Amino acid sequence: MIEVKKLVKRFGVKTILRGLDFSVKPGEFVALLGPNGSGKTTFLRILASLSKPSLGDVKVAGYHLPKQASQVRAKLGVVSHLPLLYPDLTAEENLQFYARMYGIVDYRSRINEVLDMVGLENRRKDLVRTFSRGMQQRLTIGRAVIHDPEVMLFDEPYTGLDQDASEMLDEVLRSVAAKGRTVVMTSHDLSRAENLATRFDILSRGVITASATQKQLKKTNLLDFYKQALAE
Amino acid sequence: MAVKSKSREQRVERRKQKAESGKFPAFLLPPSVGLSSAPRPSFLKATLAIVKKDLVAEFRSFELISAMLVFSLLIIIIFNFALELDIKTRQTVTAGVLWTTFAFAGTLGLNRSMAVEKDRGCMDGLLLAPVDRSVIYFGKAISNLAFMLIVEAIVLPVYAILYNEVRIFELSFIGVILLGSIGYIAVGTLLSAMSVQTRTRDVLLPILLFPIAIPVLLASVKASGGLLAGLEFSEIVTPLNILIVYDVIFIAVAFMVFDFVVEE
Numbered sequence: 001m002i003e004v005k006k007l008v009k010r011f012g013v014k015t016i017l018r019g020l021d022f023s024v025k026p027g028e029f030v031a032l033l034g035p036n037g038s039g040k041t042t043f044l045r046i047l048a049s050l051s052k053p054s055l056g057d058v059k060v061a062g063y064h065l066p067k068q069a070s071q072v073r074a075k076l077g078v079v080s081h082l083p084l085l086y087p088d089l090t091a092e093e094n095l096q097f098y099a100r101m102y103g104i105v106d107y108r109s110r111i112n113e114v115l116d117m118v119g120l121e122n123r124r125k126d127l128v129r130t131f132s133r134g135m136q137q138r139l140t141i142g143r144a145v146i147h148d149p150e151v152m153l154f155d156e157p158y159t160g161l162d163q164d165a166s167e168m169l170d171e172v173l174r175s176v177a178a179k180g181r182t183v184v185m186t187s188h189d190l191s192r193a194e195n196l197a198t199r200f201d202i203l204s205r206g207v208i209t210a211s212a213t214q215k216q217l218k219k220t221n222l223l224d225f226y227k228q229a230l231a232e
Numbered sequence: 233m234a235v236k237s238k239s240r241e242q243r244v245e246r247r248k249q250k251a252e253s254g255k256f257p258a259f260l261l262p263p264s265v266g267l268s269s270a271p272r273p274s275f276l277k278a279t280l281a282i283v284k285k286d287l288v289a290e291f292r293s294f295e296l297i298s299a300m301l302v303f304s305l306l307i308i309i310i311f312n313f314a315l316e317l318d319i320k321t322r323q324t325v326t327a328g329v330l331w332t333t334f335a336f337a338g339t340l341g342l343n344r345s346m347a348v349e350k351d352r353g354c355m356d357g358l359l360l361a362p363v364d365r366s367v368i369y370f371g372k373a374i375s376n377l378a379f380m381l382i383v384e385a386i387v388l389p390v391y392a393i394l395y396n397e398v399r400i401f402e403l404s405f406i407g408v409i410l411l412g413s414i415g416y417i418a419v420g421t422l423l424s425a426m427s428v429q430t431r432t433r434d435v436l437l438p439i440l441l442f443p444i445a446i447p448v449l450l451a452s453v454k455a456s457g458g459l460l461a462g463l464e465f466s467e468i469v470t471p472l473n474i475l476i477v478y479d480v481i482f483i484a485v486a487f488m489v490f491d492f493v494v495e496e
Contacts, residue, residue: 048360049360050356050359050360052495070362070363070364071362073360073361073362074362076360078356078360080353080356082352082353082356083352083353084352084353084354084356084357085352085354085357086285086289086348086352086354087352088288088289088290088292088293089285089288089289089292093285093288097281097284097285098357098361100273100277100278100281101273101278101281101282101358101361101363102273102361102362103273103274103277103278103362127292143357
């Protein structure tokens with residue numbers, strides 16, 4: 001579903017990604033872990049077609065980036081730590097706007113489904129600016145799945161959430177992944193990533209330095225694996 | 233005839249292939265041509281979705297219009313007291329004062345309109361939509377123009393009272409205001425998308441915008457001044473032509489370069 005070969009990303013003279021290779025099979029939930037500044041967000045922005053690679057080959061859902069960016073965007077849902085929502089619109093209006101931008105014909109029934117999934121049906125007519133951070137993040141996920149994407153990218157979705165909100169977000173993430181979607185998530189919360197993901201990739205200094213599936217991790221825990229990968 | 237229709241089919245097929253690879257705008261294909269990828273919204277529907285979203289959000293908060301309006305009224309009142317001139321001299325500066333007011337207020341609106349998108353990451357939300365990126369430009373430009381026209385519709389009657397100018401309500405004068413506003417917003421929306429990505433966006437926009445908008449502002453002042461002075465239509469044809477040409481050129485340029493402007 002995602003294939004990345006020899007990806008290089010430079011900002012001026014600074015090289016962020018140094019020949020990164022990465023691939024994700026359909027239905028996999030990959031947690032992309034790594035220290036601050038390792039290039040996780042830059043990598044996700046390239047996959048989301050928000051940034052262009054300097055060198056290398058990137059293919060998402062069968063389409064090449066950046067040449068077929070528009071086709072990739074139609075199959076992609078992105079959630080970042082920023083809400084990407086309009087505070088002066090209601091939850092329903094925000095979803096309506098994005099549904100129109102994605103060309104969804106019967107958007108009313110889809111909005112009902114999405115609001116039900118993220119547990120915000122009762123707050124549909126409320127302005128987003130009155131929402132707590134946790135509710136905003138749930139609506140953000142609703143916005144990202146409104147067009148039923150095949151691939152989901154989550155960039156630090158737990159940033160700024162309290163314990164209750166994080167637990168609620170876990171449930172939403174599980175239901176998103178349960179639909180058979182391919183998911184790539186960056187996070188610093190190792191325990192949550194361990195519970196959700198089926199594969200763990202460590203990104204350090206612009207390359208994937210280690211990778212392990214959940215089965216392979218049974219013998220050790222994610223924290224030890226993470227520390228070991230960074231120490232190498 | 234058969235050869236002609238075959239060559240057309242081949243041309244459409246070539247364009248369809250180019251559209252699939254993102255080298256040709258999909259909305260320029262005939263409606264009967266369907267792309268093999270997921271359904272995408274029409275150019276017009278997506279543009280109108282952005283306009284509707286901006287208008288609904290603004291009419292709920294009135295953040296942008298109220299700031300532009302208060303600023304405009306303050307400027308014309310300050311000019312009214314600062315330029316205590318005789319009636320004849322006052323008539324010669326009226327058009328200049330009017331367009332200075334609109335230019336400053338317009339900059340305020342342009343900055344705010346793009347900042348709303350940038351501050352909460354909504355610009356990324358727009359960029360993630362599977363539409364041609366010029367949709368974002370046209371959507372934002374139309375809503376910016378609507379805000380500017382609303383402010384102008386309130387400021388002009390106040391102006392007419394303070395400066396005793398009844399010709400302001402003539403259709404030809406309103407036409408000049410419309411052409412000037414379109415030109416100013418066309419270039420302003422493009423530059424605000426550029427400046428909003430910098431830390432010094434509030435300062436950068438006027439620095440970039442005013443030099444490029446000089447032709448449209450000068451032509452607008454000339455055309456409005458001529459109309460207020462009661463000149464014949466033939467005498468203001470030149471500034472009017474400049475305004476039309478400027479509007480067309482900048483809309484076309486923005487359509488072509490907006491993708492590069494918003495690119496990281």
